Amino acid sequence: MKVLLMGHPNVGKSVFFNRLTGSNAIESNYPGTTVDYTKGYMLLENKDVEVIDVPGIFSLEPKDRAEEVSVKMLEEEKDAIVVCVFDASKIERGLYLALEIIEKGYPVIIALNMWDVATDKNIAIDVKNLEKILGVPVIATTAISGEGIAEVVSRIGEASPVKIRNIIKNAGD
Amino acid sequence: MGEYTMAKLYFGILGIVTVLFGVSELAVTAGGTSFSWGILEIPNEMFRGGWGGFIVLFAGLFYLSSLKNFSEIHQFSKAIMGSIMIWVVAGLDIFAMITESIPGEEGWFNSLGGFLGTYAPPYTPAIILLPFSLVVIYYICKRKAS
Amino acid sequence: MGLSVDERWDLIDKISKETVTFGKYKHTLKDAVGELTIKPLTGIPIAIAVLYGLWSFFGSFAGFFTDGFFVSLFDEHFLPWIQSVFPDKGGWLYYIFVGDPLADNCFEAFGVLTSGLFIAIGVVLPAIIAFYLILTLLEDIGYMPRLAVLIDTILHKIGLHGYAIVPTILSLGCNVPAVTASRILETRKQRFIMMTLLAIFIPCGAQLGIMEEVIPDTMGYVLIYLLIGYFILGFILNKIIPGKSPEILIDVPPYQRPMLRNVRRKMQMRIVGFFKVAIPFVLLGCAVVNILYKGGVIDWLANVMSPLLSGWFGVPDETVGPLIAAFLRKDLAVAQLSAIPMTSYQMITSVVLVSIYFPCVATFVMILKEGWKDLLGSVAVLAAVVFLYGGLIHLIGILLGVA
Numbered sequence: 240m241k242v243l244l245m246g247h248p249n250v251g252k253s254v255f256f257n258r259l260t261g262s263n264a265i266e267s268n269y270p271g272t273t274v275d276y277t278k279g280y281m282l283l284e285n286k287d288v289e290v291i292d293v294p295g296i297f298s299l300e301p302k303d304r305a306e307e308v309s310v311k312m313l314e315e316e317k318d319a320i321v322v323c324v325f326d327a328s329k330i331e332r333g334l335y336l337a338l339e340i341i342e343k344g345y346p347v348i349i350a351l352n353m354w355d356v357a358t359d360k361n362i363a364i365d366v367k368n369l370e371k372i373l374g375v376p377v378i379a380t381t382a383i384s385g386e387g388i389a390e391v392v393s394r395i396g397e398a399s400p401v402k403i404r405n406i407i408k409n410a411g412d
Numbered sequence: 413m414g415e416y417t418m419a420k421l422y423f424g425i426l427g428i429v430t431v432l433f434g435v436s437e438l439a440v441t442a443g444g445t446s447f448s449w450g451i452l453e454i455p456n457e458m459f460r461g462g463w464g465g466f467i468v469l470f471a472g473l474f475y476l477s478s479l480k481n482f483s484e485i486h487q488f489s490k491a492i493m494g495s496i497m498i499w500v501v502a503g504l505d506i507f508a509m510i511t512e513s514i515p516g517e518e519g520w521f522n523s524l525g526g527f528l529g530t531y532a533p534p535y536t537p538a539i540i541l542l543p544f545s546l547v548v549i550y551y552i553c554k555r556k557a558s
Numbered sequence: 559m560g561l562s563v564d565e566r567w568d569l570i571d572k573i574s575k576e577t578v579t580f581g582k583y584k585h586t587l588k589d590a591v592g593e594l595t596i597k598p599l600t601g602i603p604i605a606i607a608v609l610y611g612l613w614s615f616f617g618s619f620a621g622f623f624t625d626g627f628f629v630s631l632f633d634e635h636f637l638p639w640i641q642s643v644f645p646d647k648g649g650w651l652y653y654i655f656v657g658d659p660l661a662d663n664c665f666e667a668f669g670v671l672t673s674g675l676f677i678a679i680g681v682v683l684p685a686i687i688a689f690y691l692i693l694t695l696l697e698d699i700g701y702m703p704r705l706a707v708l709i710d711t712i713l714h715k716i717g718l719h720g721y722a723i724v725p726t727i728l729s730l731g732c733n734v735p736a737v738t739a740s741r742i743l744e745t746r747k748q749r750f751i752m753m754t755l756l757a758i759f760i761p762c763g764a765q766l767g768i769m770e771e772v773i774p775d776t777m778g779y780v781l782i783y784l785l786i787g788y789f790i791l792g793f794i795l796n797k798i799i800p801g802k803s804p805e806i807l808i809d810v811p812p813y814q815r816p817m818l819r820n821v822r823r824k825m826q827m828r829i830v831g832f833f834k835v836a837i838p839f840v841l842l843g844c845a846v847v848n849i850l851y852k853g854g855v856i857d858w859l860a861n862v863m864s865p866l867l868s869g870w871f872g873v874p875d876e877t878v879g880p881l882i883a884a885f886l887r888k889d890l891a892v893a894q895l896s897a898i899p900m901t902s903y904q905m906i907t908s909v910v911l912v913s914i915y916f917p918c919v920a921t922f923v924m925i926l927k928e929g930w931k932d933l934l935g936s937v938a939v940l941a942a943v944v945f946l947y948g949g950l951i952h953l954i955g956i957l958l959g960v961a
């Protein structure tokens with residue numbers, strides 16, 4: 240089993256990765272910090288699980304060399320569990336990429352990162368409802384303080400592929 | 413409106429003085445000899461006098477441009493920025509003093525007299541403006557409170 | 559089976575309507591101050607102030623360690639000691655490791671253990687620490703994207719866009735990570751322009767540090783020549799290289815308070831990187847140049863290259879030694895130049911030449927990793943630039959009557 244971190248640039252994937260694996264991936268407050276993949280390991284149920292941090296992408300159509308790295312990684316790791324990291328204050332963008340990945344048939348788990356920023360901006364997200372509609376685990380996180388990371392780890396096992404049809408149906412009612 | 417008359421007056425005067433300081437720094441640098449008057453010293457140096465003077469000048473312009481509609485948040489932020497620019501120049505002038513004061517001419521460390529002597533006047537315009545620029549903090553707190 | 563783009567956005571609309579509520583959000587003071595840094599009229603003076611801060615801190619910090627302590631440590635204590643204890647004065651090993659037995663300062667000794675260690679530890683290390691400290695703070699606060707927005711229009715003229723400021727600024731620390739950072743540019747044309755400009759015209763932190771120490775008065779001219787060259791070459795490359803330079807929308811993240819933990823970790827990584835990559839090459843560079851001197855190769859080369867060096871560029875023939883060192887490390891090369899007696903015109907020109915004439919090995923290898931075709935292209939451009947730009951500077955010198 241492998242875990243792949245995917246998401247837009249500057250949503251906190253590298254912070255997340257460092258928290259999970261104790262590595263030293265570079266974190267900076269500008270999009271495009273990570274330009275190559277980094278691999279690390281975390282302990283899950285007493286097993287070493289490989290975690291991969293990749294450059295941020297906007298969609299599965301890469302615009303530049305850094306994004307190509309991510310898309311290629313996703314294609315190569317067919318059996319990976321994808322942790323989609325969102326910027327909770329810009330949830331629509333995150334959903335776009337997450338849906339694309341779900342459509343490809345990957346088991347997905349969603350981290351609504353930067354939860355603190357969303358709260359500051361008075362954005363309220365109904366996490367339970369979102370989870371019900373999407374059919375995948377959704378967790379509010381604040382990677383810089385570590386909030387929610389443990390829950391993401393404990394629920395990685397729950398991730399399983401979902402059909403886009405079901406999401407459309409759930410969103411309808 | 414009346415509440416901020418005091419502030420406007422203060423930052424108006426500070427703005428004018430700051431602009432004058434900035435302009436004289438540029439003039440002194442262009443002129444080629446350093447200038448000293450009382451506790452004020454304007455270095456004749458491309459970097460501190462020229463570049464630094466330019467920033468002081470702009471800090472003054474920031475103050476002046478904040479006066480109209482001072483209580484409005486976007487206008488007030490210009491006064492804050494004016495102060496921040498003075499803090500940058502003054503802070504680094506002070507940092508430069510500190511780094512000069514510690515090592516000695518002969519022997520590793522400076523003598524106590526030499527150490528303290530570095531901090532004696534005259535000072536650069538930005539350092540003289542520094543205490544006056546801090547007043548902006550009072551207004552930030554006042555805003556937060558209301 | 560997949561959704562079309564529109565269908566996907568429709569679905570997202572539905573989902574977010576059901577799950578997200580946007581509360582009222584009032585502009586805070588922090589937002590208002592942040593906005594000032596991005597509007598050109600206010601943002602440009604602020605950027606100039608930030609640059610001033612960077613420079614002033616860099617000078618004071620590096621000066622404190624280098625002039626305040628390391629110079630006397632190395633020149634008054636370490637140099638006499640090693641000159642006296644190293645065995646076999648006059649032998650080969652002595653020449654390579656200690657250098658000139660009569661030298662009274664570490665710049666002129668030229669040995670691996672004298673000049674090499676002094677340059678690496680005494681001069682460049684403090685400079686690198688100062689530079690990276692500021693760079694790390696700017697990165698973590700989130701100033702870089704603002705700078706990108708401010709400079710967007712200008713960089714479009716050279717076929718790039720605002721975001722190219724990121725590799726450019728990283729390059730002021732070290733060209734190596736900057737070459738990889740140019741991957742964030744969209745087209746092959748942009749990446750080629752970026753890598754070539756970085757390799758030729760952007761001096762690295764180590765080089766800036768050594769210039770600040772040995773040629774503080776004339777360094778400004780060197781930087782102006784490099785800056786002008788950056789734009790001229792960018793402008794020309796943009797015109798002659800086929801390919802597109804797309805517009806982009808720059809995403810500006812909110813400002814953040816830098817976290818001590820992250821700053822410390824990044825500093826540590828960058829400094830360890832410096833020790834691992836830079837120091838061995840500085841020492842190696844000293845050794846290689848000394849061996850070449852001893853073997854008479856440098857004198858021979860100086861003779862052969864004389865028409866180019868003194869004829870075309872107007873610099874002393876002895877600069878050939880530093881030019882060889884510059885293959886390995888630019889900081890070493892500049893330090894060696896400073897030991898050669900020259901007029902200030904010659905010093906400016908030769909430092910510019912050392913900067914532009916070849917990327918150091920580490921950068922060379924990085925560009926190679928990005929693709930050998932680009933590397934060949936860059937080297938071809940480079941050869942032309944060195945020849946023409948060097949000649950141009952000489953011409954300017956002649957016209958001003960200083961050459």
Ligand SMILES: Nc1nc2c(ncn2[C@@H]2O[C@H](COP(=O)(O)OP(=O)(O)OP(=O)(O)O)[C@@H](O)[C@H]2O)c(=O)[nH]1
Pocket residue numbers: 246247248249250251252253254255265266267268269270271272273274293294295296352353354355356380381382383384698814
């Ligand atoms: N307030 C807040 N900031 C966060 C959070 N997570 C990360 N950050 C900050 O967001 C910035 C970006 O983090 P990174 O981990 O470098 O982002 P990334 O997703 O790896 O970005 P790319 O490598 O460019 O794709 C950093 O300045 C972090 O400190 C969070 O939960 N809350």
Ligand SMILES: [Mg+2]
Pocket residue numbers: 252253254265266272273293294295
């Ligand atoms: Mg990253």
